[in-house]
Amino acid sequence: MKYVAPSSVEEATSLLSSSPSAQVFAGATDVVPQMRAGRPAPEVLVDLKKIEELVAVANDGDKWTVGAATPTANLTEDPAFSEEFPGLAEAAGLIGSDQIQNRSSLGGNLCNGSPAADSVPAMVVNGARAVVAGPNGTRVLDVAEVVTGPGQTSLAADEFIVEFEIDRIPARTGDAYLRMIPRTEMDIAVVGAGARITLAEDGSIEHAALALAAVAPTVVRVPDAEAALVGNTADDETLSAVADAASEACDPIDDKRGTVAYRKQVAGVLAKRAVLIAIERAQQRNGTN
Amino acid sequence: MAITEENPGYKWVGTRPIRPDGLEKVTGKAQFGADLMLPGMLFGKVVRSPHAHARIISIDTTAAEAMVGVKAVITGSDFPDLAANGAHPSEIDVANNTIAREKVLYEGHVVAAVAATTREQAEAAAKAVEVTYEILPHVLTVDEAMADDAPLLHEGMITKGVDPAPEEASNVASKILHERGDLDQGFGEADVVVEREFTTKPVHQGYIEPHAAVADANSDGRAHIWCSSQGHFQMRAYSASVLGISPGMLKVTAAEIGGGFGGKTVIYLEPLAVRLSQRAGRPVKLVMDRDEVFRATGPTSGTRIKVKMGVAKDGKITAAEVWMAYEAGAYAGSPVGAAGMTAIACYDIPNFVVEGYDVVCNKPRVAAYRAPGAPMAAFAVESVLDELARDIGMDPIDIRLANAAVEGTQASYGPKFPRIGFVETLEAIKDHPNYTADLGPNQGRGIAAGFWFNAGMMSSATVHINENGTATVVTGSPDIGGSRQSMALMAAEELGIPYESIKAVVADTETVGFNDVTGGSRVTLATGAAVVDACRLIIEDLRARAAKTWDVELDQVEWVDGQAQHVEGAQPPLSMKDLAAKSGRTGGPISANASLNSRGVGAGFSTQLCDVEVDPETGVTRVVRYLTAQDAGRAISPDYVEGQMQGGVVQGIGWALSEEYIHDSDGVMENPGFLDYRIPVASDLPMIDCAIVEVPNPAHPYGVRGVGEVGIVPPMAAVGNAINDALDVRMTDLPMSPVKVLEALNEQRD
């Protein structure tokens, strides 16, 4: 096994093109435990952390860009980012522990392809886009399009994510992420729910986005819940429609971490609660940025 | 702290000095089992069965032996066949559990071991050992194992304790029975009868340090073992038996130990390391991964327990009927015996039947775990008692006070209790502010009690007075819970010299007299008594030396405040330092040995109060407040006593809410790591408040009872009773996971 640490995106893509079994990594908090557990090591391990734009958080007025290898601690400790996207910051802040978060990245969390990855529903509801570099330059795709199944992505072997783009949050908008774990930390989501709500001037719901983790092979959006919310307020009837739609959208498995019935029921509960938090945050963010 | 008998003016006993092992541990200098490196040392790796139950058809080691760096490969045939030699069945089981001979009985069972120059070479060679198995049907639970047509683990196993003995073999190793009075009459006198059935899952001790052993064999047949254990004399005896040699051929040194909780009173790696070292002619180190620790060591039993109890309106328990089946894992020896003795030991019940079964199944052989057997039985009995109290509208402390065992009560398991402190623990809870603290929405409060015998057994100690008047206290009891501090505190109290002038050490099997294992909460009691005896011999010796120096009769000299004083003040006192400096002229070095078989144990009781908050929509239970009251007899080192009390509670909370062995349908463990085998993390827990109760044990010079175990007995019922108080659902299956709690709440809503 060879370790390389390119200093530019171009250098990295050409390394990937020339060695077919190369694998990129950022914090390696998934990669190293997987190798220790017996997964075959790649011939070349490409460390992305020495490429400047991959470890950076910036705001150009219209959008935020977050380098794909940025330790999530840098995000959660960025007051402006956390203020604007409290849900996404909280999701990133749930990963592992302080030690893990000094290394774990959004790029790794997404591309590891775990259905339980905590930051992904929160990125999806915020409409985050992935800027992907390959031998022929870069392309941009929605975060929701990256993962295609457990451990699988739509990226080619010689592609990797450079950064994520997230548009500045509109007025009267709030996001939230909740997860259920049996313990309080150092655990894997049995169910995760991310929500983002934009309110109209009159206080009714103008836009809604809801995404669930750990209840299907990939993160799932819940269009029926979103439709139930738009034009309404969070009354009991609407919330129970949200919960039902969330339970319905689940395609979970029975495993050592939870049963199908449990995951469906709790997905409804967390969806409802996440929506309520997002609404509260939207109400607080009445003006523009 | 609830003190029932005042401290009689002790200077050191009962103080909280800085722990003696702390600095080495926090700086990483302490040598744990896996830390030892010897010149020329090889690394070993164990080959384990992937099947829950299979016959070994053949083991081919040729490929492994031919690999680069490989120096030795061993299998079961490299060890004596103890069955053929007529050894005791329990010794044969230990040997077969260490390395399988004809059959593997659980996933993770050892079939071979290799030693090579590097760890990587050893791992590769272990993979190259080719084992051919004939897979057999397996049984994983007591229900499966006790079924009529169950496949048998041991073809010749006839249930013991049944008269007449059954003619057919089964998976039931033995039956136990305790009876008193007349059950029918007792239930006839009851105003309310509650009957419930409970199940619990196997749980692991969860010590942070995996098992590790280094062995260095000599060509004369002797060998030196360094290992992480709770008793190196026991490791010596078991290893010698498996190797077919005399215990004197082995020297065992106890490494610093990172947790045991009972799970390090048995051998796994030691004889394998010795045999590999003999074959290779080099020292060999074997260290388990966490995965191996889960698959092949510990755990304690999964169980099924039925309890029926009746009470009269005044709260008096009139009858109790308990039926229990305990998984033993692959070989006979579950703690059902202790479970039967402890199940109702807190109470004075006139009519009862307690019946228990020791059942083998295709899981790792169970090992001792803190108060072995008692916690599961207490979960069942204390849950039913809680329900009875509710049914008759009685306070849960009061119902326990109405039935509490006291001095003179005929214990359910036979003897009459001497002075015990159960009632005092109940009162300590009642007097604590937690008992009346306000509860929020979805919160509930539960109470449960527990009993544990505490062990005595054999110990030895040596005390040396150094030439400057300081002292070294030598014992053979590995320190897993702070015993070095307790030994030094008792020695300081006896000798009258400062705690700081005393160093307590744990010596190897050739340097100090025999000591039984550090287990059964016995070390401060029994080894402590040996230390006190040795100190008193030293004081006799010092008085004699002072008498000689002053040329007076011995009875003219007393030992006060660390110095020899003439009773009439006719001579200036001689300090320990003076006497030590002159030892060459008064008879030579000052040193004493004491050995004993403990003179009397002091039973331990704990009562606990737990507040939980349950999320009614997700079933998640969080413990929000917790109080434990325990009779320590006398807390020699209150810091460590509280550590033991809190540790027991925390392990019990894990057992209650989140810990369990999960197996797939092939009998393969699915959660052999701390991610999915969920011991609590710090943020899961509130501060565990402690009320130390001190009702001294008359059989110990300082009143010690032993505190290591009883704290884990009540928590599961305390948590379950609190969940019931919060949301009116009675949880009967452990762990009370979010999935199960939500299911119960859904049923309640339907």
Ligand SMILES: Cc1cc2nc3c(=O)[nH]c(=O)nc-3n(C[C@H](O)[C@H](O)[C@H](O)COP(=O)(O)OP(=O)(O)OC[C@H]3O[C@@H](n4cnc5c(N)ncnc54)[C@H](O)[C@@H]3O)c2cc1C
């Ligand atoms: C103790 C512990 C606790 C954990 N707890 C949680 C938790 O609570 N929630 C949670 O969601 N996860 C958790 N994880 C998993 C892990 O920490 C996260 O998934 C983390 O975000 C991974 O980031 P990383 O930078 O370390 O990824 P890496 O391990 O570096 O990479 C992960 C995968 O992504 C690929 N990859 C990395 N960067 C890129 C890129 N820029 N472009 C394309 N592919 C890329 C790698 O090739 C690899 O396949 C935990 C892990 C540990 C060890």
